[in-house]
Amino acid sequence: MFPELVTGRDDGFRSESWRIERGSSWRGDASCDLSHRVLRVPWERDERARVVRAHELIHVRVSPHQHEWVDQVSEIPARALECAEEMRVNTILLRLGFDGAQLRDGSERLGGERLARSGNWPEAACFLLAVLGTGAEREFMAGIRRGDPTWVAPLRAVASRAKSLVRDAGADELGATVARVDGVPRGYGEYTIPLARLVTSVSDARLPTDAESLRRFKRSLQPGARRPPSGHFADLHFAQSSLAARARTGGVRHRRAAVSGVVLAYPGRLLTDEQRRAFAASSRRHGGVVVIDQSGSMDLDRETLTALAHRAPDSLVVGYSHRPGDRGATPNAWVLADRGGVVSEVPSGNVGNGVDGPVLRWAIAHRRTGEPIVWVSDGQVTDSADHPDVDLARECARLVRSHHIVMVRTLDEVANALRTCRRRRPWGDFGRVGRAIREIGDESGRLTSW
Secondary structure (H helix, E strand, C coil): CCHHHCCCCCCCCCCCCCEEEEECCCCCCCEEECCCCEEEEECCCCHHHHHHHHHHHHHHHHCCCCCCCHHHHCCCCHHHHHHHHHHHHHHHHHHCCCCHHHCCCCCHHHHHHHHHHHCCHHHHHHHHHHHCCCCHHHHHHHHHHHHCHHHHHHHHHHHHHHHHHHCCCCHHHHCCCCECCCCCEHHHHHHHHHHHHHHHHHHCCCCCCCHHHHHHHHHHCCCCCCCCCCCCCCCCCECCCCEEECCCCCCEEEEEEECCCCCCCCCCHHHHCCCCCCEEEEEEECCCEEEEECCCCCCCCHHHHHHHHHHCCCCEEEEECECCCCCCCCCCEEEEEECCEEECCCCCCCCECCCHHHHHHHHHHHCCCCCCEEEECCCCCECCCCCECHHHHHHHHHHHHHCCCEEECCHHHHHHHHHHCCCCCCHHHHHHHHHHHHHCCCCCCCCCCC
């Protein structure tokens, strides 16, 4: 083996000496390390070893050796990029006339079965790319069928879409190493990255269970289509906020029922309240937690948001909005005010909801004793791909009901909600969450005071 003789790269990769290590034809025991120029290959003379050596030499010829542009694909998992690159290399191998059926070692059937039985769909979708077009593809799918037959149809849909991305590409086009304007090698940028994006988009998807959901899943794989539903919230990822100190305010005036006073505000309590708390006692409440949905459907004005944060620096005010399909590269929550500190600039939203449930649980965990929680929302919660979901709406409804969260639709209603601890609107004004609350039996117009 003389990888030093491989030529034709257009990305400045120098021809220098390599270290050759003895490997085997077993999956995982052959590799190409371009950074350290280490090639591990089988030394046997059989046909399978020859094809494995050719596969690794194609890596020497076409795989990236520099990664200055890696930030451009930071939202794609490394595993997805790795398996997508395997598919590109295997496709070049087939275009050059090598026997792709030799690329199997007999472990694929058991591997597929184990992945399906353990429910590891993301790895199954990734590994599918690594075996497409090779002798391992059929064995892997047979293992998937044995482990969970419901996975076969969506995996076949992913395979069909992946194959269509490289169907018309020749070996020269697939293996092009000349850098594009963004610095990414052309073959890698035009084939490996789109393939990796494909499996990344489906790795978080809720798997189809019937013919209609399968059709929707297939449509989501087409160019420009909306991501498939995930059926779960995204993880909460807070932005680093820089807060400026603000002077303490007078607080929010709060009126509560009392046994004595000068104003008979609740005469009905003389008959219904054993303690006859019919008078009004006034006090000022400092603090509270305000959770603000900044998704596109809310259409909130940033100047109004800034004004709210400055009017209530004693409160803990948090905004949230998730970028659909994002896997943590983009913050989806930010603190606007925190017990005397106020953010200098209010961040804009990321179009989607995606983290409604996690941010409510965060607010509950950070509420001080006796503080109200006010949620500014239209009640249209969505999953991590920004699809509406009945189960997630019910999850938020239970949080609202169990922890006495006050819901309002506009920022102008926040001050009154903090003061009275009650909503003024009917549940019908709060979309799916409002409907879910009605369904689980909360018909009271008042959320208990503290």
